[in-house]
Amino acid sequence: MSQLHVVFIVSEATPLAKTGGLADVAGALPQALLALDHHVTVIMPYYRTHIDALDVQVEDLGESVEMWGDGRQRFCPLHRVVVDGLNFILIEQDDLYGRKGIYGPAGGAYEDNLLRYVLFDRVALEAAARLPQKTDIIHCHDWQTGMIPLLLKTQYQHYPKIAQAKTVFTIHNLAYQGVFPAEWLGRLGLPSHHFHPNGFEFHGQINCMKAGIYKADAITTVSPNYAKEILTAEYGCQLEGFLGNHAHKLQGIVNGLDLAQWNPATDTALEATYGAGKIAGKKKCKKALQQSCGLTINEKTPVMTLISRLADQKGIDLFLARASTWLYRGYQLVVLGSGDVDSEHLLRDLAKAHPNKMYFWRGFNETLARQIYAGGDIFLMPSRFEPCGLGQLMAMRYGNIPVVRATGGLSDTVTPYPEKGATGFHFKDANPEAFDQAVEEAIEVFHQPRKWSIIRTRALKRDSSWDVSAAAYVELYKTLLDDA
Numbered sequence: 001m002s003q004l005h006v007v008f009i010v011s012e013a014t015p016l017a018k019t020g021g022l023a024d025v026a027g028a029l030p031q032a033l034l035a036l037d038h039h040v041t042v043i044m045p046y047y048r049t050h051i052d053a054l055d056v057q058v059e060d061l062g063e064s065v066e067m068w069g070d071g072r073q074r075f076c077p078l079h080r081v082v083v084d085g086l087n088f089i090l091i092e093q094d095d096l097y098g099r100k101g102i103y104g105p106a107g108g109a110y111e112d113n114l115l116r117y118v119l120f121d122r123v124a125l126e127a128a129a130r131l132p133q134k135t136d137i138i139h140c141h142d143w144q145t146g147m148i149p150l151l152l153k154t155q156y157q158h159y160p161k162i163a164q165a166k167t168v169f170t171i172h173n174l175a176y177q178g179v180f181p182a183e184w185l186g187r188l189g190l191p192s193h194h195f196h197p198n199g200f201e202f203h204g205q206i207n208c209m210k211a212g213i214y215k216a217d218a219i220t221t222v223s224p225n226y227a228k229e230i231l232t233a234e235y236g237c238q239l240e241g242f243l244g245n246h247a248h249k250l251q252g253i254v255n256g257l258d259l260a261q262w263n264p265a266t267d268t269a270l271e272a273t274y275g276a277g278k279i280a281g282k283k284k285c286k287k288a289l290q291q292s293c294g295l296t297i298n299e300k301t302p303v304m305t306l307i308s309r310l311a312d313q314k315g316i317d318l319f320l321a322r323a324s325t326w327l328y329r330g331y332q333l334v335v336l337g338s339g340d341v342d343s344e345h346l347l348r349d350l351a352k353a354h355p356n357k358m359y360f361w362r363g364f365n366e367t368l369a370r371q372i373y374a375g376g377d378i379f380l381m382p383s384r385f386e387p388c389g390l391g392q393l394m395a396m397r398y399g400n401i402p403v404v405r406a407t408g409g410l411s412d413t414v415t416p417y418p419e420k421g422a423t424g425f426h427f428k429d430a431n432p433e434a435f436d437q438a439v440e441e442a443i444e445v446f447h448q449p450r451k452w453s454i455i456r457t458r459a460l461k462r463d464s465s466w467d468v469s470a471a472a473y474v475e476l477y478k479t480l481l482d483d484a
Contacts, residue, residue: 004477005039006030006137007165009124011117011144012102015083016054017047019102020309021255021390022141022172025222028258030086032470041131043124045097045116046079046090056081058090065091065126069119070187076123091123114180114206117144118188121151129159137477139168143178146212147190150200153215154191166480169216171209173387174230174237175313178208198245213243217480219250222388223409227252235385253473254412255388256466257397264398264460269370274399276460279453282374282399289375293359295332302446303332304439305376305400307369307391310339310347315382315405320346321432323358326439333358334372336365373398378442382427382435386410396423396459401452403438405430413464417445423459
């Protein structure tokens with residue numbers, strides 16, 4: 001069993017549709033598995049508004065899956081896109097997936113999301129059953145595909161090409177569980193005999209995350225530390241006891257980066273390219289960032305950066321509690337993000353009051369993000385919880401030294417100063433004082449060029465590739481199949 005056939009069923013994946021880190025993983029991990037000579041297919045909804053705007057060729061496969069849902073019989077055409085040798089199967093249903101938002105309007109969620117994703121789950125299983133080769137592993141991601149392990153074991157056992165497949169369910173963020181009223185049970189034909197506290201019932205409601213945990217053959221999270229944290233009351237989001245019952249099939253595998261896509265030595269978005277041992281280009285990038293953001297151009301002034309969703313989880317309140325103090329101390333701040341409206345207003349007001357010290361871009365701009373990673377000195381990531389995090393990996397890849405809260409994947413990926421092999425700085429308590437203390441420690445080292453250069457070089461050289469993680473997933477897949 002050297003070559004595996006793995007089917008990823010996901011709600012988003014780069015480069016076709018993205019709202020967050022899930023898409024990065026669902027796009028990069030299959031490519032890493034391809035590089036290990038395994039056969040991989042990715043199945044996702046056809047978000048026409050997003051995908052048709054891209055420079056990709058969508059091929060109509062000339063076949064549809066007929067599927068009932070919520071009192072209506074639907075015909076769901078299948079399409080294919082090939083990106084760098086990776087096959088994406090797209091499921092069309094324009095009234096459900098052709099909307100402007102992927103999960104909902106800005107700041108919200110569509111009321112029919114359970115219909116949207118249970119229908120997708122069913123059609124995806126049917127599409128997998130039509131693939132030429134037998135499926136070994138079905139890899140599901142987050143609540144949107146949480147019903148798949150349950151459906152496979154209860155309603156899709158008559159499909160020979162998928163019936164023996166093992167299921168892996170990856171929890172990217174336990175806080176988003178897909179909880180819906182129980183009235184949807186009959187409307188969607190869900191297996192009601194599994195609707196109980198030890199199944200997918202949650203305080204009288206349907207919980208899609210619980211369904212995935214309940215019936216998957218293996219559960220992974222996106223970092224080893226987060227796998228431990230979600231078994232505690234602090235991070236378990238009311239599922240710590242239920243997860244504890246399934247802890248025997250839980251493990252953490254840290255995310256990686258597509259190093260070809262995130263490479264300061266080749267990145268065309270930058271003012272100049274650079275790398276470990278050839279750092280002159282980074283100084284040019286800092287100057288260009290200061291200039292484009294209207295900041296005072298000064299090589300010796302620390303530029304502190306934050307690229308984040310502006311939310312309580314991300315610790316934006318901790319940043320706002322100290323931003324004025326840092327500006328008073330003479331530091332520069334560059335912020336890219338959107339989310340909480342009050343936080344956006346505060347950031348806008350701060351930037352307006354200190355135009356030569358602070359810059360705020362509301363929203364997301366990938367070109368600007370790359371320029372911020374390259375031009376910044378210190379990357380701030382004060383998350384209250386962070387399953388894995390990609391921002392700190394991207395920052396280190398570009399020599400932007402992270403100051404992070406010691407939680408989840410941030411603990412796993414950033415080695416704290418003054419430990420041997422340090423690549424960044426930690427703080428433990430989620431309060432402004434602890435955050436500020438870690439920032440000041442980083443500033444102190446920043447003003448010691450030799451020490452700073454050593455840390456920056458380590459960060460630039462850190463192996464954040466998918467190689468090790470992809471190999472760990474292959475080992476997990478093969479273990480499941482060997483135990484069958």
